[in-house]
Amino acid sequence: MTGTTAGMLGRGELADDVLTAAVRLLGCTIAADTPERTVAVRLVEVEAYRGADDPASHSFRGRTPRNGVMFGPAGHLYVYFVYGMHFCANITCLSDGEPGAVLLRAGEVVSDLASAHARRPSARRSVDLARGPARLASLLGLRREHNGVDVTDPASPVRLLAAPPVDPAQVRRGPRVGVAAAHELPWRFWLDGSPAVTQYRPGRGAPATGAGRRGLGTDLRS
DNA sequence: AGGCCGATGGCCT
């Protein structure tokens, strides 16, 4: 049994299933050491991906060099490169050998605002600093070399800080953004009312209507 | 506020 350090989220809290893990991650903080200062973001929007039975998951067709981290233990960064220019970051879930991950889609900057704006000058408004998975990864400086980093290790350059579980009444859910496969699964979770939550965009073949705007999601209990 | 488009490279059929 690995010990837990005060303030860190334990990997055990991500091991049972990807949906529970996704909700558990909402409200938690990701802190990353950048060349200048440590930048920290409070997660407000995430998406769950599961290996074996989720056609939208990178691990659906089995293990490859790219997705290998998804098959490892929970609590590690799975960073991938997409559209020839962007990185996106997940936190792995489930037990070793069982692929799963939660995509970090959006967050609000906790500290510090000045450094964050210096890192992403194109974001005119603070709310846009980590609004979107590639923006979030960019703000935290997450790149190829961070693939596999253990975010439950206090000595890591990227760390996952625990927060008390959020009030379920504040959590909303809806279809994942931009995925063509399994677009009917409501595996995107966000905190109601956060201005940093991204706008919903259907994937290829998914119905254009339905979730609306930000994704007028449903209550967690439904 | 919303739609379209170009950038740009790795991964998989």
Added chain:
DNA sequence: GGCCATCGGCCTT
């Protein structure tokens, strides 16, 4: 060769 778990700029309502 086609498809991306995207972003930012520019265009029209």
